[in-house]
Amino acid sequence: MKLSKSWIVASKDLKIFRKKKGVVYGVVVFPLFVAIGLPLVLRFAGARSGGIPAELLLRLLDAFSFFFIIPAATLPTVIASYSLVGEKVERSLEPLLATPITDGELLIGKIIAAFLPPIAAIFASATLFMVLIDQVTRNTLGYLYFPNWTIGVVLLLTAPLSAILSVLLNVIISSRINDVRSAQQLGTLVVLPFAGIYVSAEVGILTLDANNLLIISTVLLAIDLFLFYISRLTFRREEILTKWK
Amino acid sequence: MIEIENLTRKFGDQVAVDGVSLRVEDGEVFGFLGPNGAGKTTTVRILCCLIGKTSGSARVGGYEVGKDADSMEIRKLVGLLPENVGLYNELSAFENLDFYARLYGVNEQDRRERIERFLRMLGLWEKRDVPTGVFSKGMKQKLAIARALVHNPQVLFLDEPTANLDPESSKTVREFILELKKEKRTIFLNTHNLDEAQRICDKIGILKTKLLTIGTPQQLEASLWGRKTVVQLDEVNDSIIKAVTRLGPKKIVVEDSRLVIDVVDPSKENPIIIEAIVSAGGRIQFVTERTPSLEDVYLKTVGDNR
16 A cells, blocks of 8 residues: 555645635634634633632643544545545546555545544544633632643644544545535534533533543544444445446 | 457346357457446446456556556556546646656657647647637547547547537547558547448457357358348339249348348359340339448347337
8 A cells, every 4th residue: 555645635635625614614624713712701701700719720721631632523524525425526536546555545545535624623623622711710710720641642642543444434434424414414413422422521420530531542442443444344436436326 | 459258247136237258359449339337437447457347357558458567567558538538627738648648658759749749640730738628529529539649558448439529520529530541550449320330340259148149240241141132123013023032032122222131142143134124125224232231230230128
């Protein structure tokens, strides 16, 4: 397998996404909203109540860190659906499959293209988020809360693995769906388990600390490996040309 | 260059291609004719290693179709213009070709040279930076042909290259294919356009799941009926018919004031026929030969196999 060929496919897809304003806004707006919106909420809530107690603030900050997993799970759907269903709709898969690229190289190219922009947007917005939160909470906590292990695990493990899960799920969905919007809508269902985890944390069933996030990441890794295996079975020339609807 | 032996492809119980055998030589333009659903596209997809075969064998450029190790070599060797052009509408003409050239591993200098050459040949150079989404159907088709050529393939598979094009664009595409023919590339052309096949192809096969017939356009035309001499007269009467009949067991059909006579060797028989008609008092306006068109051959062959 030549990753250089995967990169050619990925860079072509990235070039196309840059020209689709809807995709660019879709990828940038939500992480930016989290990065700026949550610190603003803390600032105004603190100002109105005369300061948020440190204990509550710590719980909130861990929960806020988890917010970056939501766009990691949903945003790749926006891109992956364009990348796969879009090619299907524009009927560009046949000439592409006639080139000397292996099915695996093509699949990896598609995964890279759908993975990189959301992760880049999440990393950039998370950096902004950490700077703003530190500004807002420094006086209350007496130290800089970020960076810490929790957000480190979120950004380096949980978010990327969630993004990969989302892309792989979209590969499987794309084999049965002929319309970009339907693929996106189905793909966003991946957010439900993460919402469940967040709610569990809010009602005190589990805490979103670094250890628990490591366990969640391990489960995600196992699911990703399984989905990659299924995707490889789905993403074969013959299947794509004769069975993809 | 392309050898197919007893090639069969089934989709479930449905047979798409049934025991097809044919051979296309180096530098030959082969036309594959057949109605919709005849298996033309399936055959091309098999030969381009896009889908597998159920049975039989095929070789392209000496490589075995269906053998994993050879599939990649075949893909490097062939260029494909699929039925649907499948361009990236957001990318420019240049970017579309550049992407494919990179996938084929063409180095940067060759990429630039070839893209410029083909875009100029097809009259698209001035539009090289325009997104292909705004291109007309004809422009897209031409660009897709350039895409199939960007890695300088020895074998070209063109699936309906002039379908849905206006006459002017069709002419440009046909002339371009003729240019490629001069370059001695092997071309496998799927088409519904019989006139196009007759003008471009060295050899033609008519497919309807099975290969019904194959030969040069001239061979196919001659195969439908023998040679016929048409004699246009002022009027046809019994004495003229008797005079021709006396020449031997020829089939004679009277069409208004015209005699249509089956001949084997027109250069020898026509002067004798003319002499007999003139002797019988016939006044000849002109004499011509009637040959069946490829359309006649196609309709007869496909019709007989309904």
